Amino acid sequence: MTDSELLTHADIVLMQGLAQRVTAVRQDLLNADASYGELAWNWGRNHAALGAHWRRRLWFHEGELTAWAWAHLPRTYRLSDGTEKHLAGAYLAYQAHPAHAGLVDEVIEWFDDVAAGLERTVLPGAGDAFALERWAAHGYVTDPSALGDAGSWMQCNVRELTDLTDLGDPTLPAGFRFRTADEAGPEAAVRAHVDAWSPSPYTVEGYEGVRRTPGYRSDLHLLVESPDGTMACSTIMWLDEANKTAEFEPVGTHPAHRRRGLARTMLVHGMHLARAAGAVQMTVCCLGAPGHPAARGLYYGVGFRPISRDAPMIKYATTG
Incomplete structure (x- = not known):
């Protein structure tokens, strides 16, 4: 030790x-x-x-x-x-x-x-x-x-990536588009997270720290850009090559763009990207207490099931 x-x-x-x-x-x-x-x-x-x-x-x-x-x-x-x-x-x-x-x-x-x-x-x-x-x-x-x-306790969820046909085509509404973190740039990537989780301690300095961590891939850092240039939602996917799993962490949506299906579409697109990168399974953790149903509903809706808490x-x- x-x-x-x-x-x-x-x-x-x-x-x-x-x-x-x-x-x-x-x-x-x-x-x-x-x-x-x-x-x-x-x-x-x-x-x-x-x-x-x-x-x-x-x-x-x-x-x-x-x-x-x-x-x-x-x-x-x-x-x-x-x-x-x-x-x-x-x-x-x-x-x-x-x-x-x-x-x-x-x-x-x-x-x-x-x-x-x-x-x-x-x-x-x-x-x-x-x-x-x-x-x-x-x-x-x-x-x-x-x-x-x-309560702030978390539960972890999992789904297989072998067949994603049950999720349909990840098509965004007219005017919205997928962006990678490199395409969006540091300021936009940080603002996407801060808007979703405000108030947040996240900064550009923190983002640069994330980019230097083992396992970070900018091609698996996904954002959805709205027609006015606002980043409507974002997520990072972490690929564990040893186990062929990938993890969504974090996932967030701008308050003005919630309940429009954008996060669901982003997750589906993200799972396709993760599978193309070699993952056969996806995981994500979320708040598990009864007063936090939104994220659980989102993940259950794209086929995740709880595995631990x-x-x-x-x-x-x-x-x-």
């Missing part, structure tokens, strides 16, 4: 490799924090602004990464509307290969040490019975606020 240090680009490469190995043997453990694409997206868009608040620890067996822990410590960051957001607690993203599940106890102990005195949250997989038992044994309990109608847990600061 290695000591606690700041998370680096080289670490992300190793962590993506572990994500690929976990996907190959236990796809039901797919986690929105620890997928091949999500690791690249989270690192790329945020490391310049938040990297000083990230700590990590890596565990190895015979030279191969078998587990990692990525702690997000208290931080303040600026949003696109000019406001600042402060997060006072600590959050942990982590992954352990199922053949080395016993390392979860070491992960928990490390997190409790690096975040001592803080409120601590984590999102183990609901299907990972061993991990849930170990987190509970260390004093973590189900997080009631995260499980409400507006988070089980939010918390350890209150007063518990030590």
Whole structure:
């Protein structure tokens, strides 16, 4: 194992490799924090602004990464509307290969040490019975606020790409057109995301970080341009060549262009592009709580089915 240090680009490469190995043997453990694409997206868009608040620890067996822990410590960051957001607690993203599940106890102990005195949250997989038992044994309990109608827990979804005829032809309305990120340019690519997720901390600097992450392909970064030049929706597809899977992350639509079928058409076109690039399966994660039905409906409507979900847990600061 290695000591606690700041998370680096080289670490992300190793962590993506572990994500690929976990996907190959236990796809039901797919986690929105620890997928091949999500690791690249989270690192790329945020490391310049938040990297000083990230700590990590890596565990190895015979030279191969078998587990990692990525702690997000208290931080303040600026949003696109000019406001600042402060997060006072600590959050942990982590992954352990199922053949080395016993390392979860070491992960928990490390997190409790690096975040001592803080409120601590984590999102183990609901299907990972061993991990849930170990987190509970260390004093973590189900997080009631995260499980409400507006909870922030995620579910992951999957569909096969072998036959896409059920989706029809991905034809956009007159005047709209598909663009790649290179065609649209950095400013438009960032604005597309910020418009969809406002207020957002995403910046051109963050976008350049995303472009430098392992697995990013500008030809799989897709946007829909409206007749007036506004980017109506956008997505990035992350191709995991080892498993022949591709992941949509993120997916967003401009508020003025929602409920017009544009995002659906973009996803269908994206799946055709992913299949042409070698993928045989597509994944996407979305909010799973009852109060967030829109994204689930969108993905179910193009043939995705749920495969895994988070089980939010918390350890209150007063518990030590």
